[in-house]
Amino acid sequence: MKRLLLVAASIALAASVAPVHAQQADGRLLALSCLNCHGPGGKSPGEIPSIAGKSEDWLKTTLVDFRDGKRTGAASTVMTRLAKGYTDAEIDALAKYIATLK
Amino acid sequence: MTRISRREFAAGVAAAAALTGFAPVVLGQARARARVVVVGGGFGGATTAKYLRMLDRNLQVTLIEPSQTFYTCPFSNLVLGGLRPLQSIAHNYNAMRTKHGVNVVHSTATRVDPAKKTVTLANGQTLQYDKLVLSPGVDFKWGAIAGYDGKAAQLLPHAWKAGPQTTLLRRQLEAMKDGGTFIIACPADPFRCPPGPYERVSMIAHYFKTKKPKSKILILDAKDNFSKQGLFMGGWKALYDGMIEWVPLSKDGKVVKVDPKTKQLECELGAKHKGDVVNIVPPQKAGAIAMAAGVNQGDWCPINPATFESTKQKDIHVIGDASIAAPMPKSGFSASSQGKVVAAAIVAMLQGKEPSAPSFANTCYSVVGPDYGISVANVYVVKDGKMAVAPGGGVSPAQADAAFRKAEARYAESWYKANAAEVWG
Ligand SMILES: Cc1cc2nc3c(=O)[nH]c(=O)nc-3n(C[C@H](O)[C@H](O)[C@H](O)COP(=O)(O)OP(=O)(O)OC[C@H]3O[C@@H](n4cnc5c(N)ncnc54)[C@H](O)[C@@H]3O)c2cc1C
Numbered sequence: 001m002k003r004l005l006l007v008a009a010s011i012a013l014a015a016s017v018a019p020v021h022a023q024q025a026d027g028r029l030l031a032l033s034c035l036n037c038h039g040p041g042g043k044s045p046g047e048i049p050s051i052a053g054k055s056e057d058w059l060k061t062t063l064v065d066f067r068d069g070k071r072t073g074a075a076s077t078v079m080t081r082l083a084k085g086y087t088d089a090e091i092d093a094l095a096k097y098i099a100t101l102k
Numbered sequence: 103m104t105r106i107s108r109r110e111f112a113a114g115v116a117a118a119a120a121l122t123g124f125a126p127v128v129l130g131q132a133r134a135r136a137r138v139v140v141v142g143g144g145f146g147g148a149t150t151a152k153y154l155r156m157l158d159r160n161l162q163v164t165l166i167e168p169s170q171t172f173y174t175c176p177f178s179n180l181v182l183g184g185l186r187p188l189q190s191i192a193h194n195y196n197a198m199r200t201k202h203g204v205n206v207v208h209s210t211a212t213r214v215d216p217a218k219k220t221v222t223l224a225n226g227q228t229l230q231y232d233k234l235v236l237s238p239g240v241d242f243k244w245g246a247i248a249g250y251d252g253k254a255a256q257l258l259p260h261a262w263k264a265g266p267q268t269t270l271l272r273r274q275l276e277a278m279k280d281g282g283t284f285i286i287a288c289p290a291d292p293f294r295c296p297p298g299p300y301e302r303v304s305m306i307a308h309y310f311k312t313k314k315p316k317s318k319i320l321i322l323d324a325k326d327n328f329s330k331q332g333l334f335m336g337g338w339k340a341l342y343d344g345m346i347e348w349v350p351l352s353k354d355g356k357v358v359k360v361d362p363k364t365k366q367l368e369c370e371l372g373a374k375h376k377g378d379v380v381n382i383v384p385p386q387k388a389g390a391i392a393m394a395a396g397v398n399q400g401d402w403c404p405i406n407p408a409t410f411e412s413t414k415q416k417d418i419h420v421i422g423d424a425s426i427a428a429p430m431p432k433s434g435f436s437a438s439s440q441g442k443v444v445a446a447a448i449v450a451m452l453q454g455k456e457p458s459a460p461s462f463a464n465t466c467y468s469v470v471g472p473d474y475g476i477s478v479a480n481v482y483v484v485k486d487g488k489m490a491v492a493p494g495g496g497v498s499p500a501q502a503d504a505a506f507r508k509a510e511a512r513y514a515e516s517w518y519k520a521n522a523a524e525v526w527g
Contacts, residue, residue, distance in 0.1 A: 024458075025459070026458035026459065029458045030461050032446075033439045033461065033481075035520070036435055036463070036465075036520060037513075038520060044516060045516070045519040046517075046518075047512045047515070047516045073502075073505070074506045077477070077509050077510050078498075081480075081496055082465075082481060082495070084492075084495070085480065085492035085493060085494045085495055086481065
């Protein structure tokens, strides 16, 4: 128990070093609306691709490619329109959080 | 390791308790299990209840919903078109109970006392809340069209709440002779699902084309333009040329009176129309419990868009169709997106923290034909205290090829499954 307390306390400490500020992009919150299309936990039950199990780098590059119109036609039916709605910082936060979905 | 202060130690105890699943003793008083009551088990309410528990297992969450089975309006137009059975749009509350530990009570909320923070149910129960979320959807303004009330809707269905009304309209379409006329009366903005009437027209046109090709469709509209208008009209021309006529407000399209027995409709400037099957989409307002709670201003409920807390009553949050969230449309996707943001905001507020900057999204897919889908998609942010559209977004391109339209029809189906799993799964 004592050990667990120390571990827990250090988690609490780590958390207090980097508090989530109100205006800082919250990757998890941003990602929640993606799941209405990409499925619970990022695992799609249909033809929309899954986004779970991808690396942070790949996610970031892909989202930026969508946003910048590098995927065209039927390869980007909706993502180009949506990706333009996020700032660079938000795309970073999204990629970082979604990469934790296994 | 640095010395641990008392405060950090206490936090450690709480964290350890959270890890081990024991209720924290030290902080137990301050953070006694907060109670959140959610009214309405549709898109907004079910999402909120589930996410409250996913984000904070310590919360006591009660969901009030009269029905055991929820039939979604999304894809009910596909049921009308004969593309899928009613059973495929039915959802239940089993996962809500067993997977998420939400206390589901099948009853109707009849009264809210914002001062005492209580909700009274039709079954006689009174529930105490720390936070209340209302997602009651819409009620119809019976009588706004003369002659159109709950009883008339048994003859001229609205089918704007799915279930028995969907079945009724489908049966009438099946019974109609080839060469008959289907009339739909559409309301002015704002109303539930702006592209909904036009997707319905598309699906019924598909049914006519395949089964009753001599039949016609007449749209009587209380507006001069509608959602995804160019895309719908392009789709109708491509798939159902000559079958559909649209009469806008300025051409006397606004229906003001109905005779349910003769199925005759009268418009504002005097035009009269008779249909073989008549579908009235009545004008709408927030569900009655919003009025009972005193969170409405006229027909709808004003909110602070960052948290969807009512601007009229503290600790009551109103989401979904009932809220004033424009430019977000009244859609199931919007309601669910709002539910997630509100769940996170409530968890933060109950812990005395400031909620994260909110971000919302909406996409309304419309199925024009089995292989022809279109969409409108936007991200929303709060800017200067107001709901605003983020850059980008918009409707599917006007000049897309067949592969694009087909992909969107497939994605619409995929969206339906993913979204339902996010809300009720
Ligand atoms: C034909 C049609 C097609 C549509 N297609 C789409 C689509 O493709 N995509 C999309 O995103 N949206 C679509 N919509 C819109 C979508 O159905 C609504 O926007 C959505 O249901 C709103 O969610 P809500 O939570 O506000 O209300 P609802 O989902 O209607 O849920 C409200 C719930 O509250 C319950 N309730 C009400 N009062 C009380 C009370 N006093 N006590 C307890 N419970 C109560 C009701 O029983 C109901 O279950 C469509 C709508 C229609 C009509």
